[in-house]
Amino acid sequence: MVELENKGDSDKPETWFIEKNELVKGYSIALTKDNVLFHEKSEFQDIEVFENRLFGRVMLLDDMIMVTDLDEFVYHDMITHTPMCVKPDAKKILVIGAGDGGVVRELVKYPGIEHIDMVEIDKMVCDAAREFFPTISRELDNDRVHLKFQDGVKFAKDAPDSEYDIIIIDSTDPVSVGEGLFTKEFYSDCYRILRDEGILINQSEAPFVLPDVVKGIHRKLSSIFPVFRHYMGIIPTYPSSLWLFGFASKKLDPVKDMKPDEWNQLGLKTRYYSTDLHKASFVLPAFVNDMLDSSKEDEDKKA
Numbered sequence: 001m002v003e004l005e006n007k008g009d010s011d012k013p014e015t016w017f018i019e020k021n022e023l024v025k026g027y028s029i030a031l032t033k034d035n036v037l038f039h040e041k042s043e044f045q046d047i048e049v050f051e052n053r054l055f056g057r058v059m060l061l062d063d064m065i066m067v068t069d070l071d072e073f074v075y076h077d078m079i080t081h082t083p084m085c086v087k088p089d090a091k092k093i094l095v096i097g098a099g100d101g102g103v104v105r106e107l108v109k110y111p112g113i114e115h116i117d118m119v120e121i122d123k124m125v126c127d128a129a130r131e132f133f134p135t136i137s138r139e140l141d142n143d144r145v146h147l148k149f150q151d152g153v154k155f156a157k158d159a160p161d162s163e164y165d166i167i168i169i170d171s172t173d174p175v176s177v178g179e180g181l182f183t184k185e186f187y188s189d190c191y192r193i194l195r196d197e198g199i200l201i202n203q204s205e206a207p208f209v210l211p212d213v214v215k216g217i218h219r220k221l222s223s224i225f226p227v228f229r230h231y232m233g234i235i236p237t238y239p240s241s242l243w244l245f246g247f248a249s250k251k252l253d254p255v256k257d258m259k260p261d262e263w264n265q266l267g268l269k270t271r272y273y274s275t276d277l278h279k280a281s282f283v284l285p286a287f288v289n290d291m292l293d294s295s296k297e298d299e300d301k302k303a
């Protein structure tokens, strides 16, 4: 855990980072860029790491905030422990993206997980995470983690049927290399390679500022998986802070079929997730429910 003293009004001159998110027009997030630690272009994206006096170290991919020391635990807890509380006997997991290592750091806390395939397209993201985010990336070399530097879209297409208990898609936004991870074709491949109690989790974007992206994800995943529900987390450094995750499954309901007693008996240490918060996170604000209902109407109109 990273303890950050708030350096307050440091006497350093203020240089500001203003996020450029090509999907979110007219809104941004600003952080003082107090000290640049790394800045290189990989084959796939521009990667930068800088220090901010409040959020600690910040990783950018193509000028968009991916992870910060201060609030990374929210996202990594919710994308990992929510499915694991529904299927605590999961043995084989596929993680797509997640180059900072936060998802596998949480997954290896489960002694019952035997094998994790982690498919990250950009090795440089893992290298930068290892160097600058040691508390997040510390399990990238765990012997149960099988790291593959490949395109997750192709990996899912080529993977055998009924291979995984859980798939966690911790991707960038639906732009550039991340775009293919938001298509119906990719989701259908994921359905095929999941076992019969299989669960797919994805980061489902921001209802305040990306309603059309949220509706598109809802439409596509609802048309492929018998069970699909969104749930929420609060992530200060993501656009509008109110963040959705998608829970898609072949048969298990995320709340009715959760196993809180079994999960609590594991005695795992988390900083955001709890089984009570799990239940609450699936209760969505009325405007989000209306948005998701309207995405079905859009579908009917299209049909």
Ligand code: SAM
Pocket: 061, 065, 066, 067, 075, 096, 097, 098, 099, 100, 119, 120, 121, 122, 125, 150, 151, 152, 153, 170, 171, 172, 173, 177, 178, 179, 180, 181, 203
């Ligand atoms: N938590 C962050 C968020 O919500 O924006 C994402 C963290 S993680 C750094 C996102 C990762 O997805 C990046 O490392 C990126 O390289 C990877 N990625 C993007 N497209 C990919 C693809 N097609 N296959 C595999 N990894 C991909």
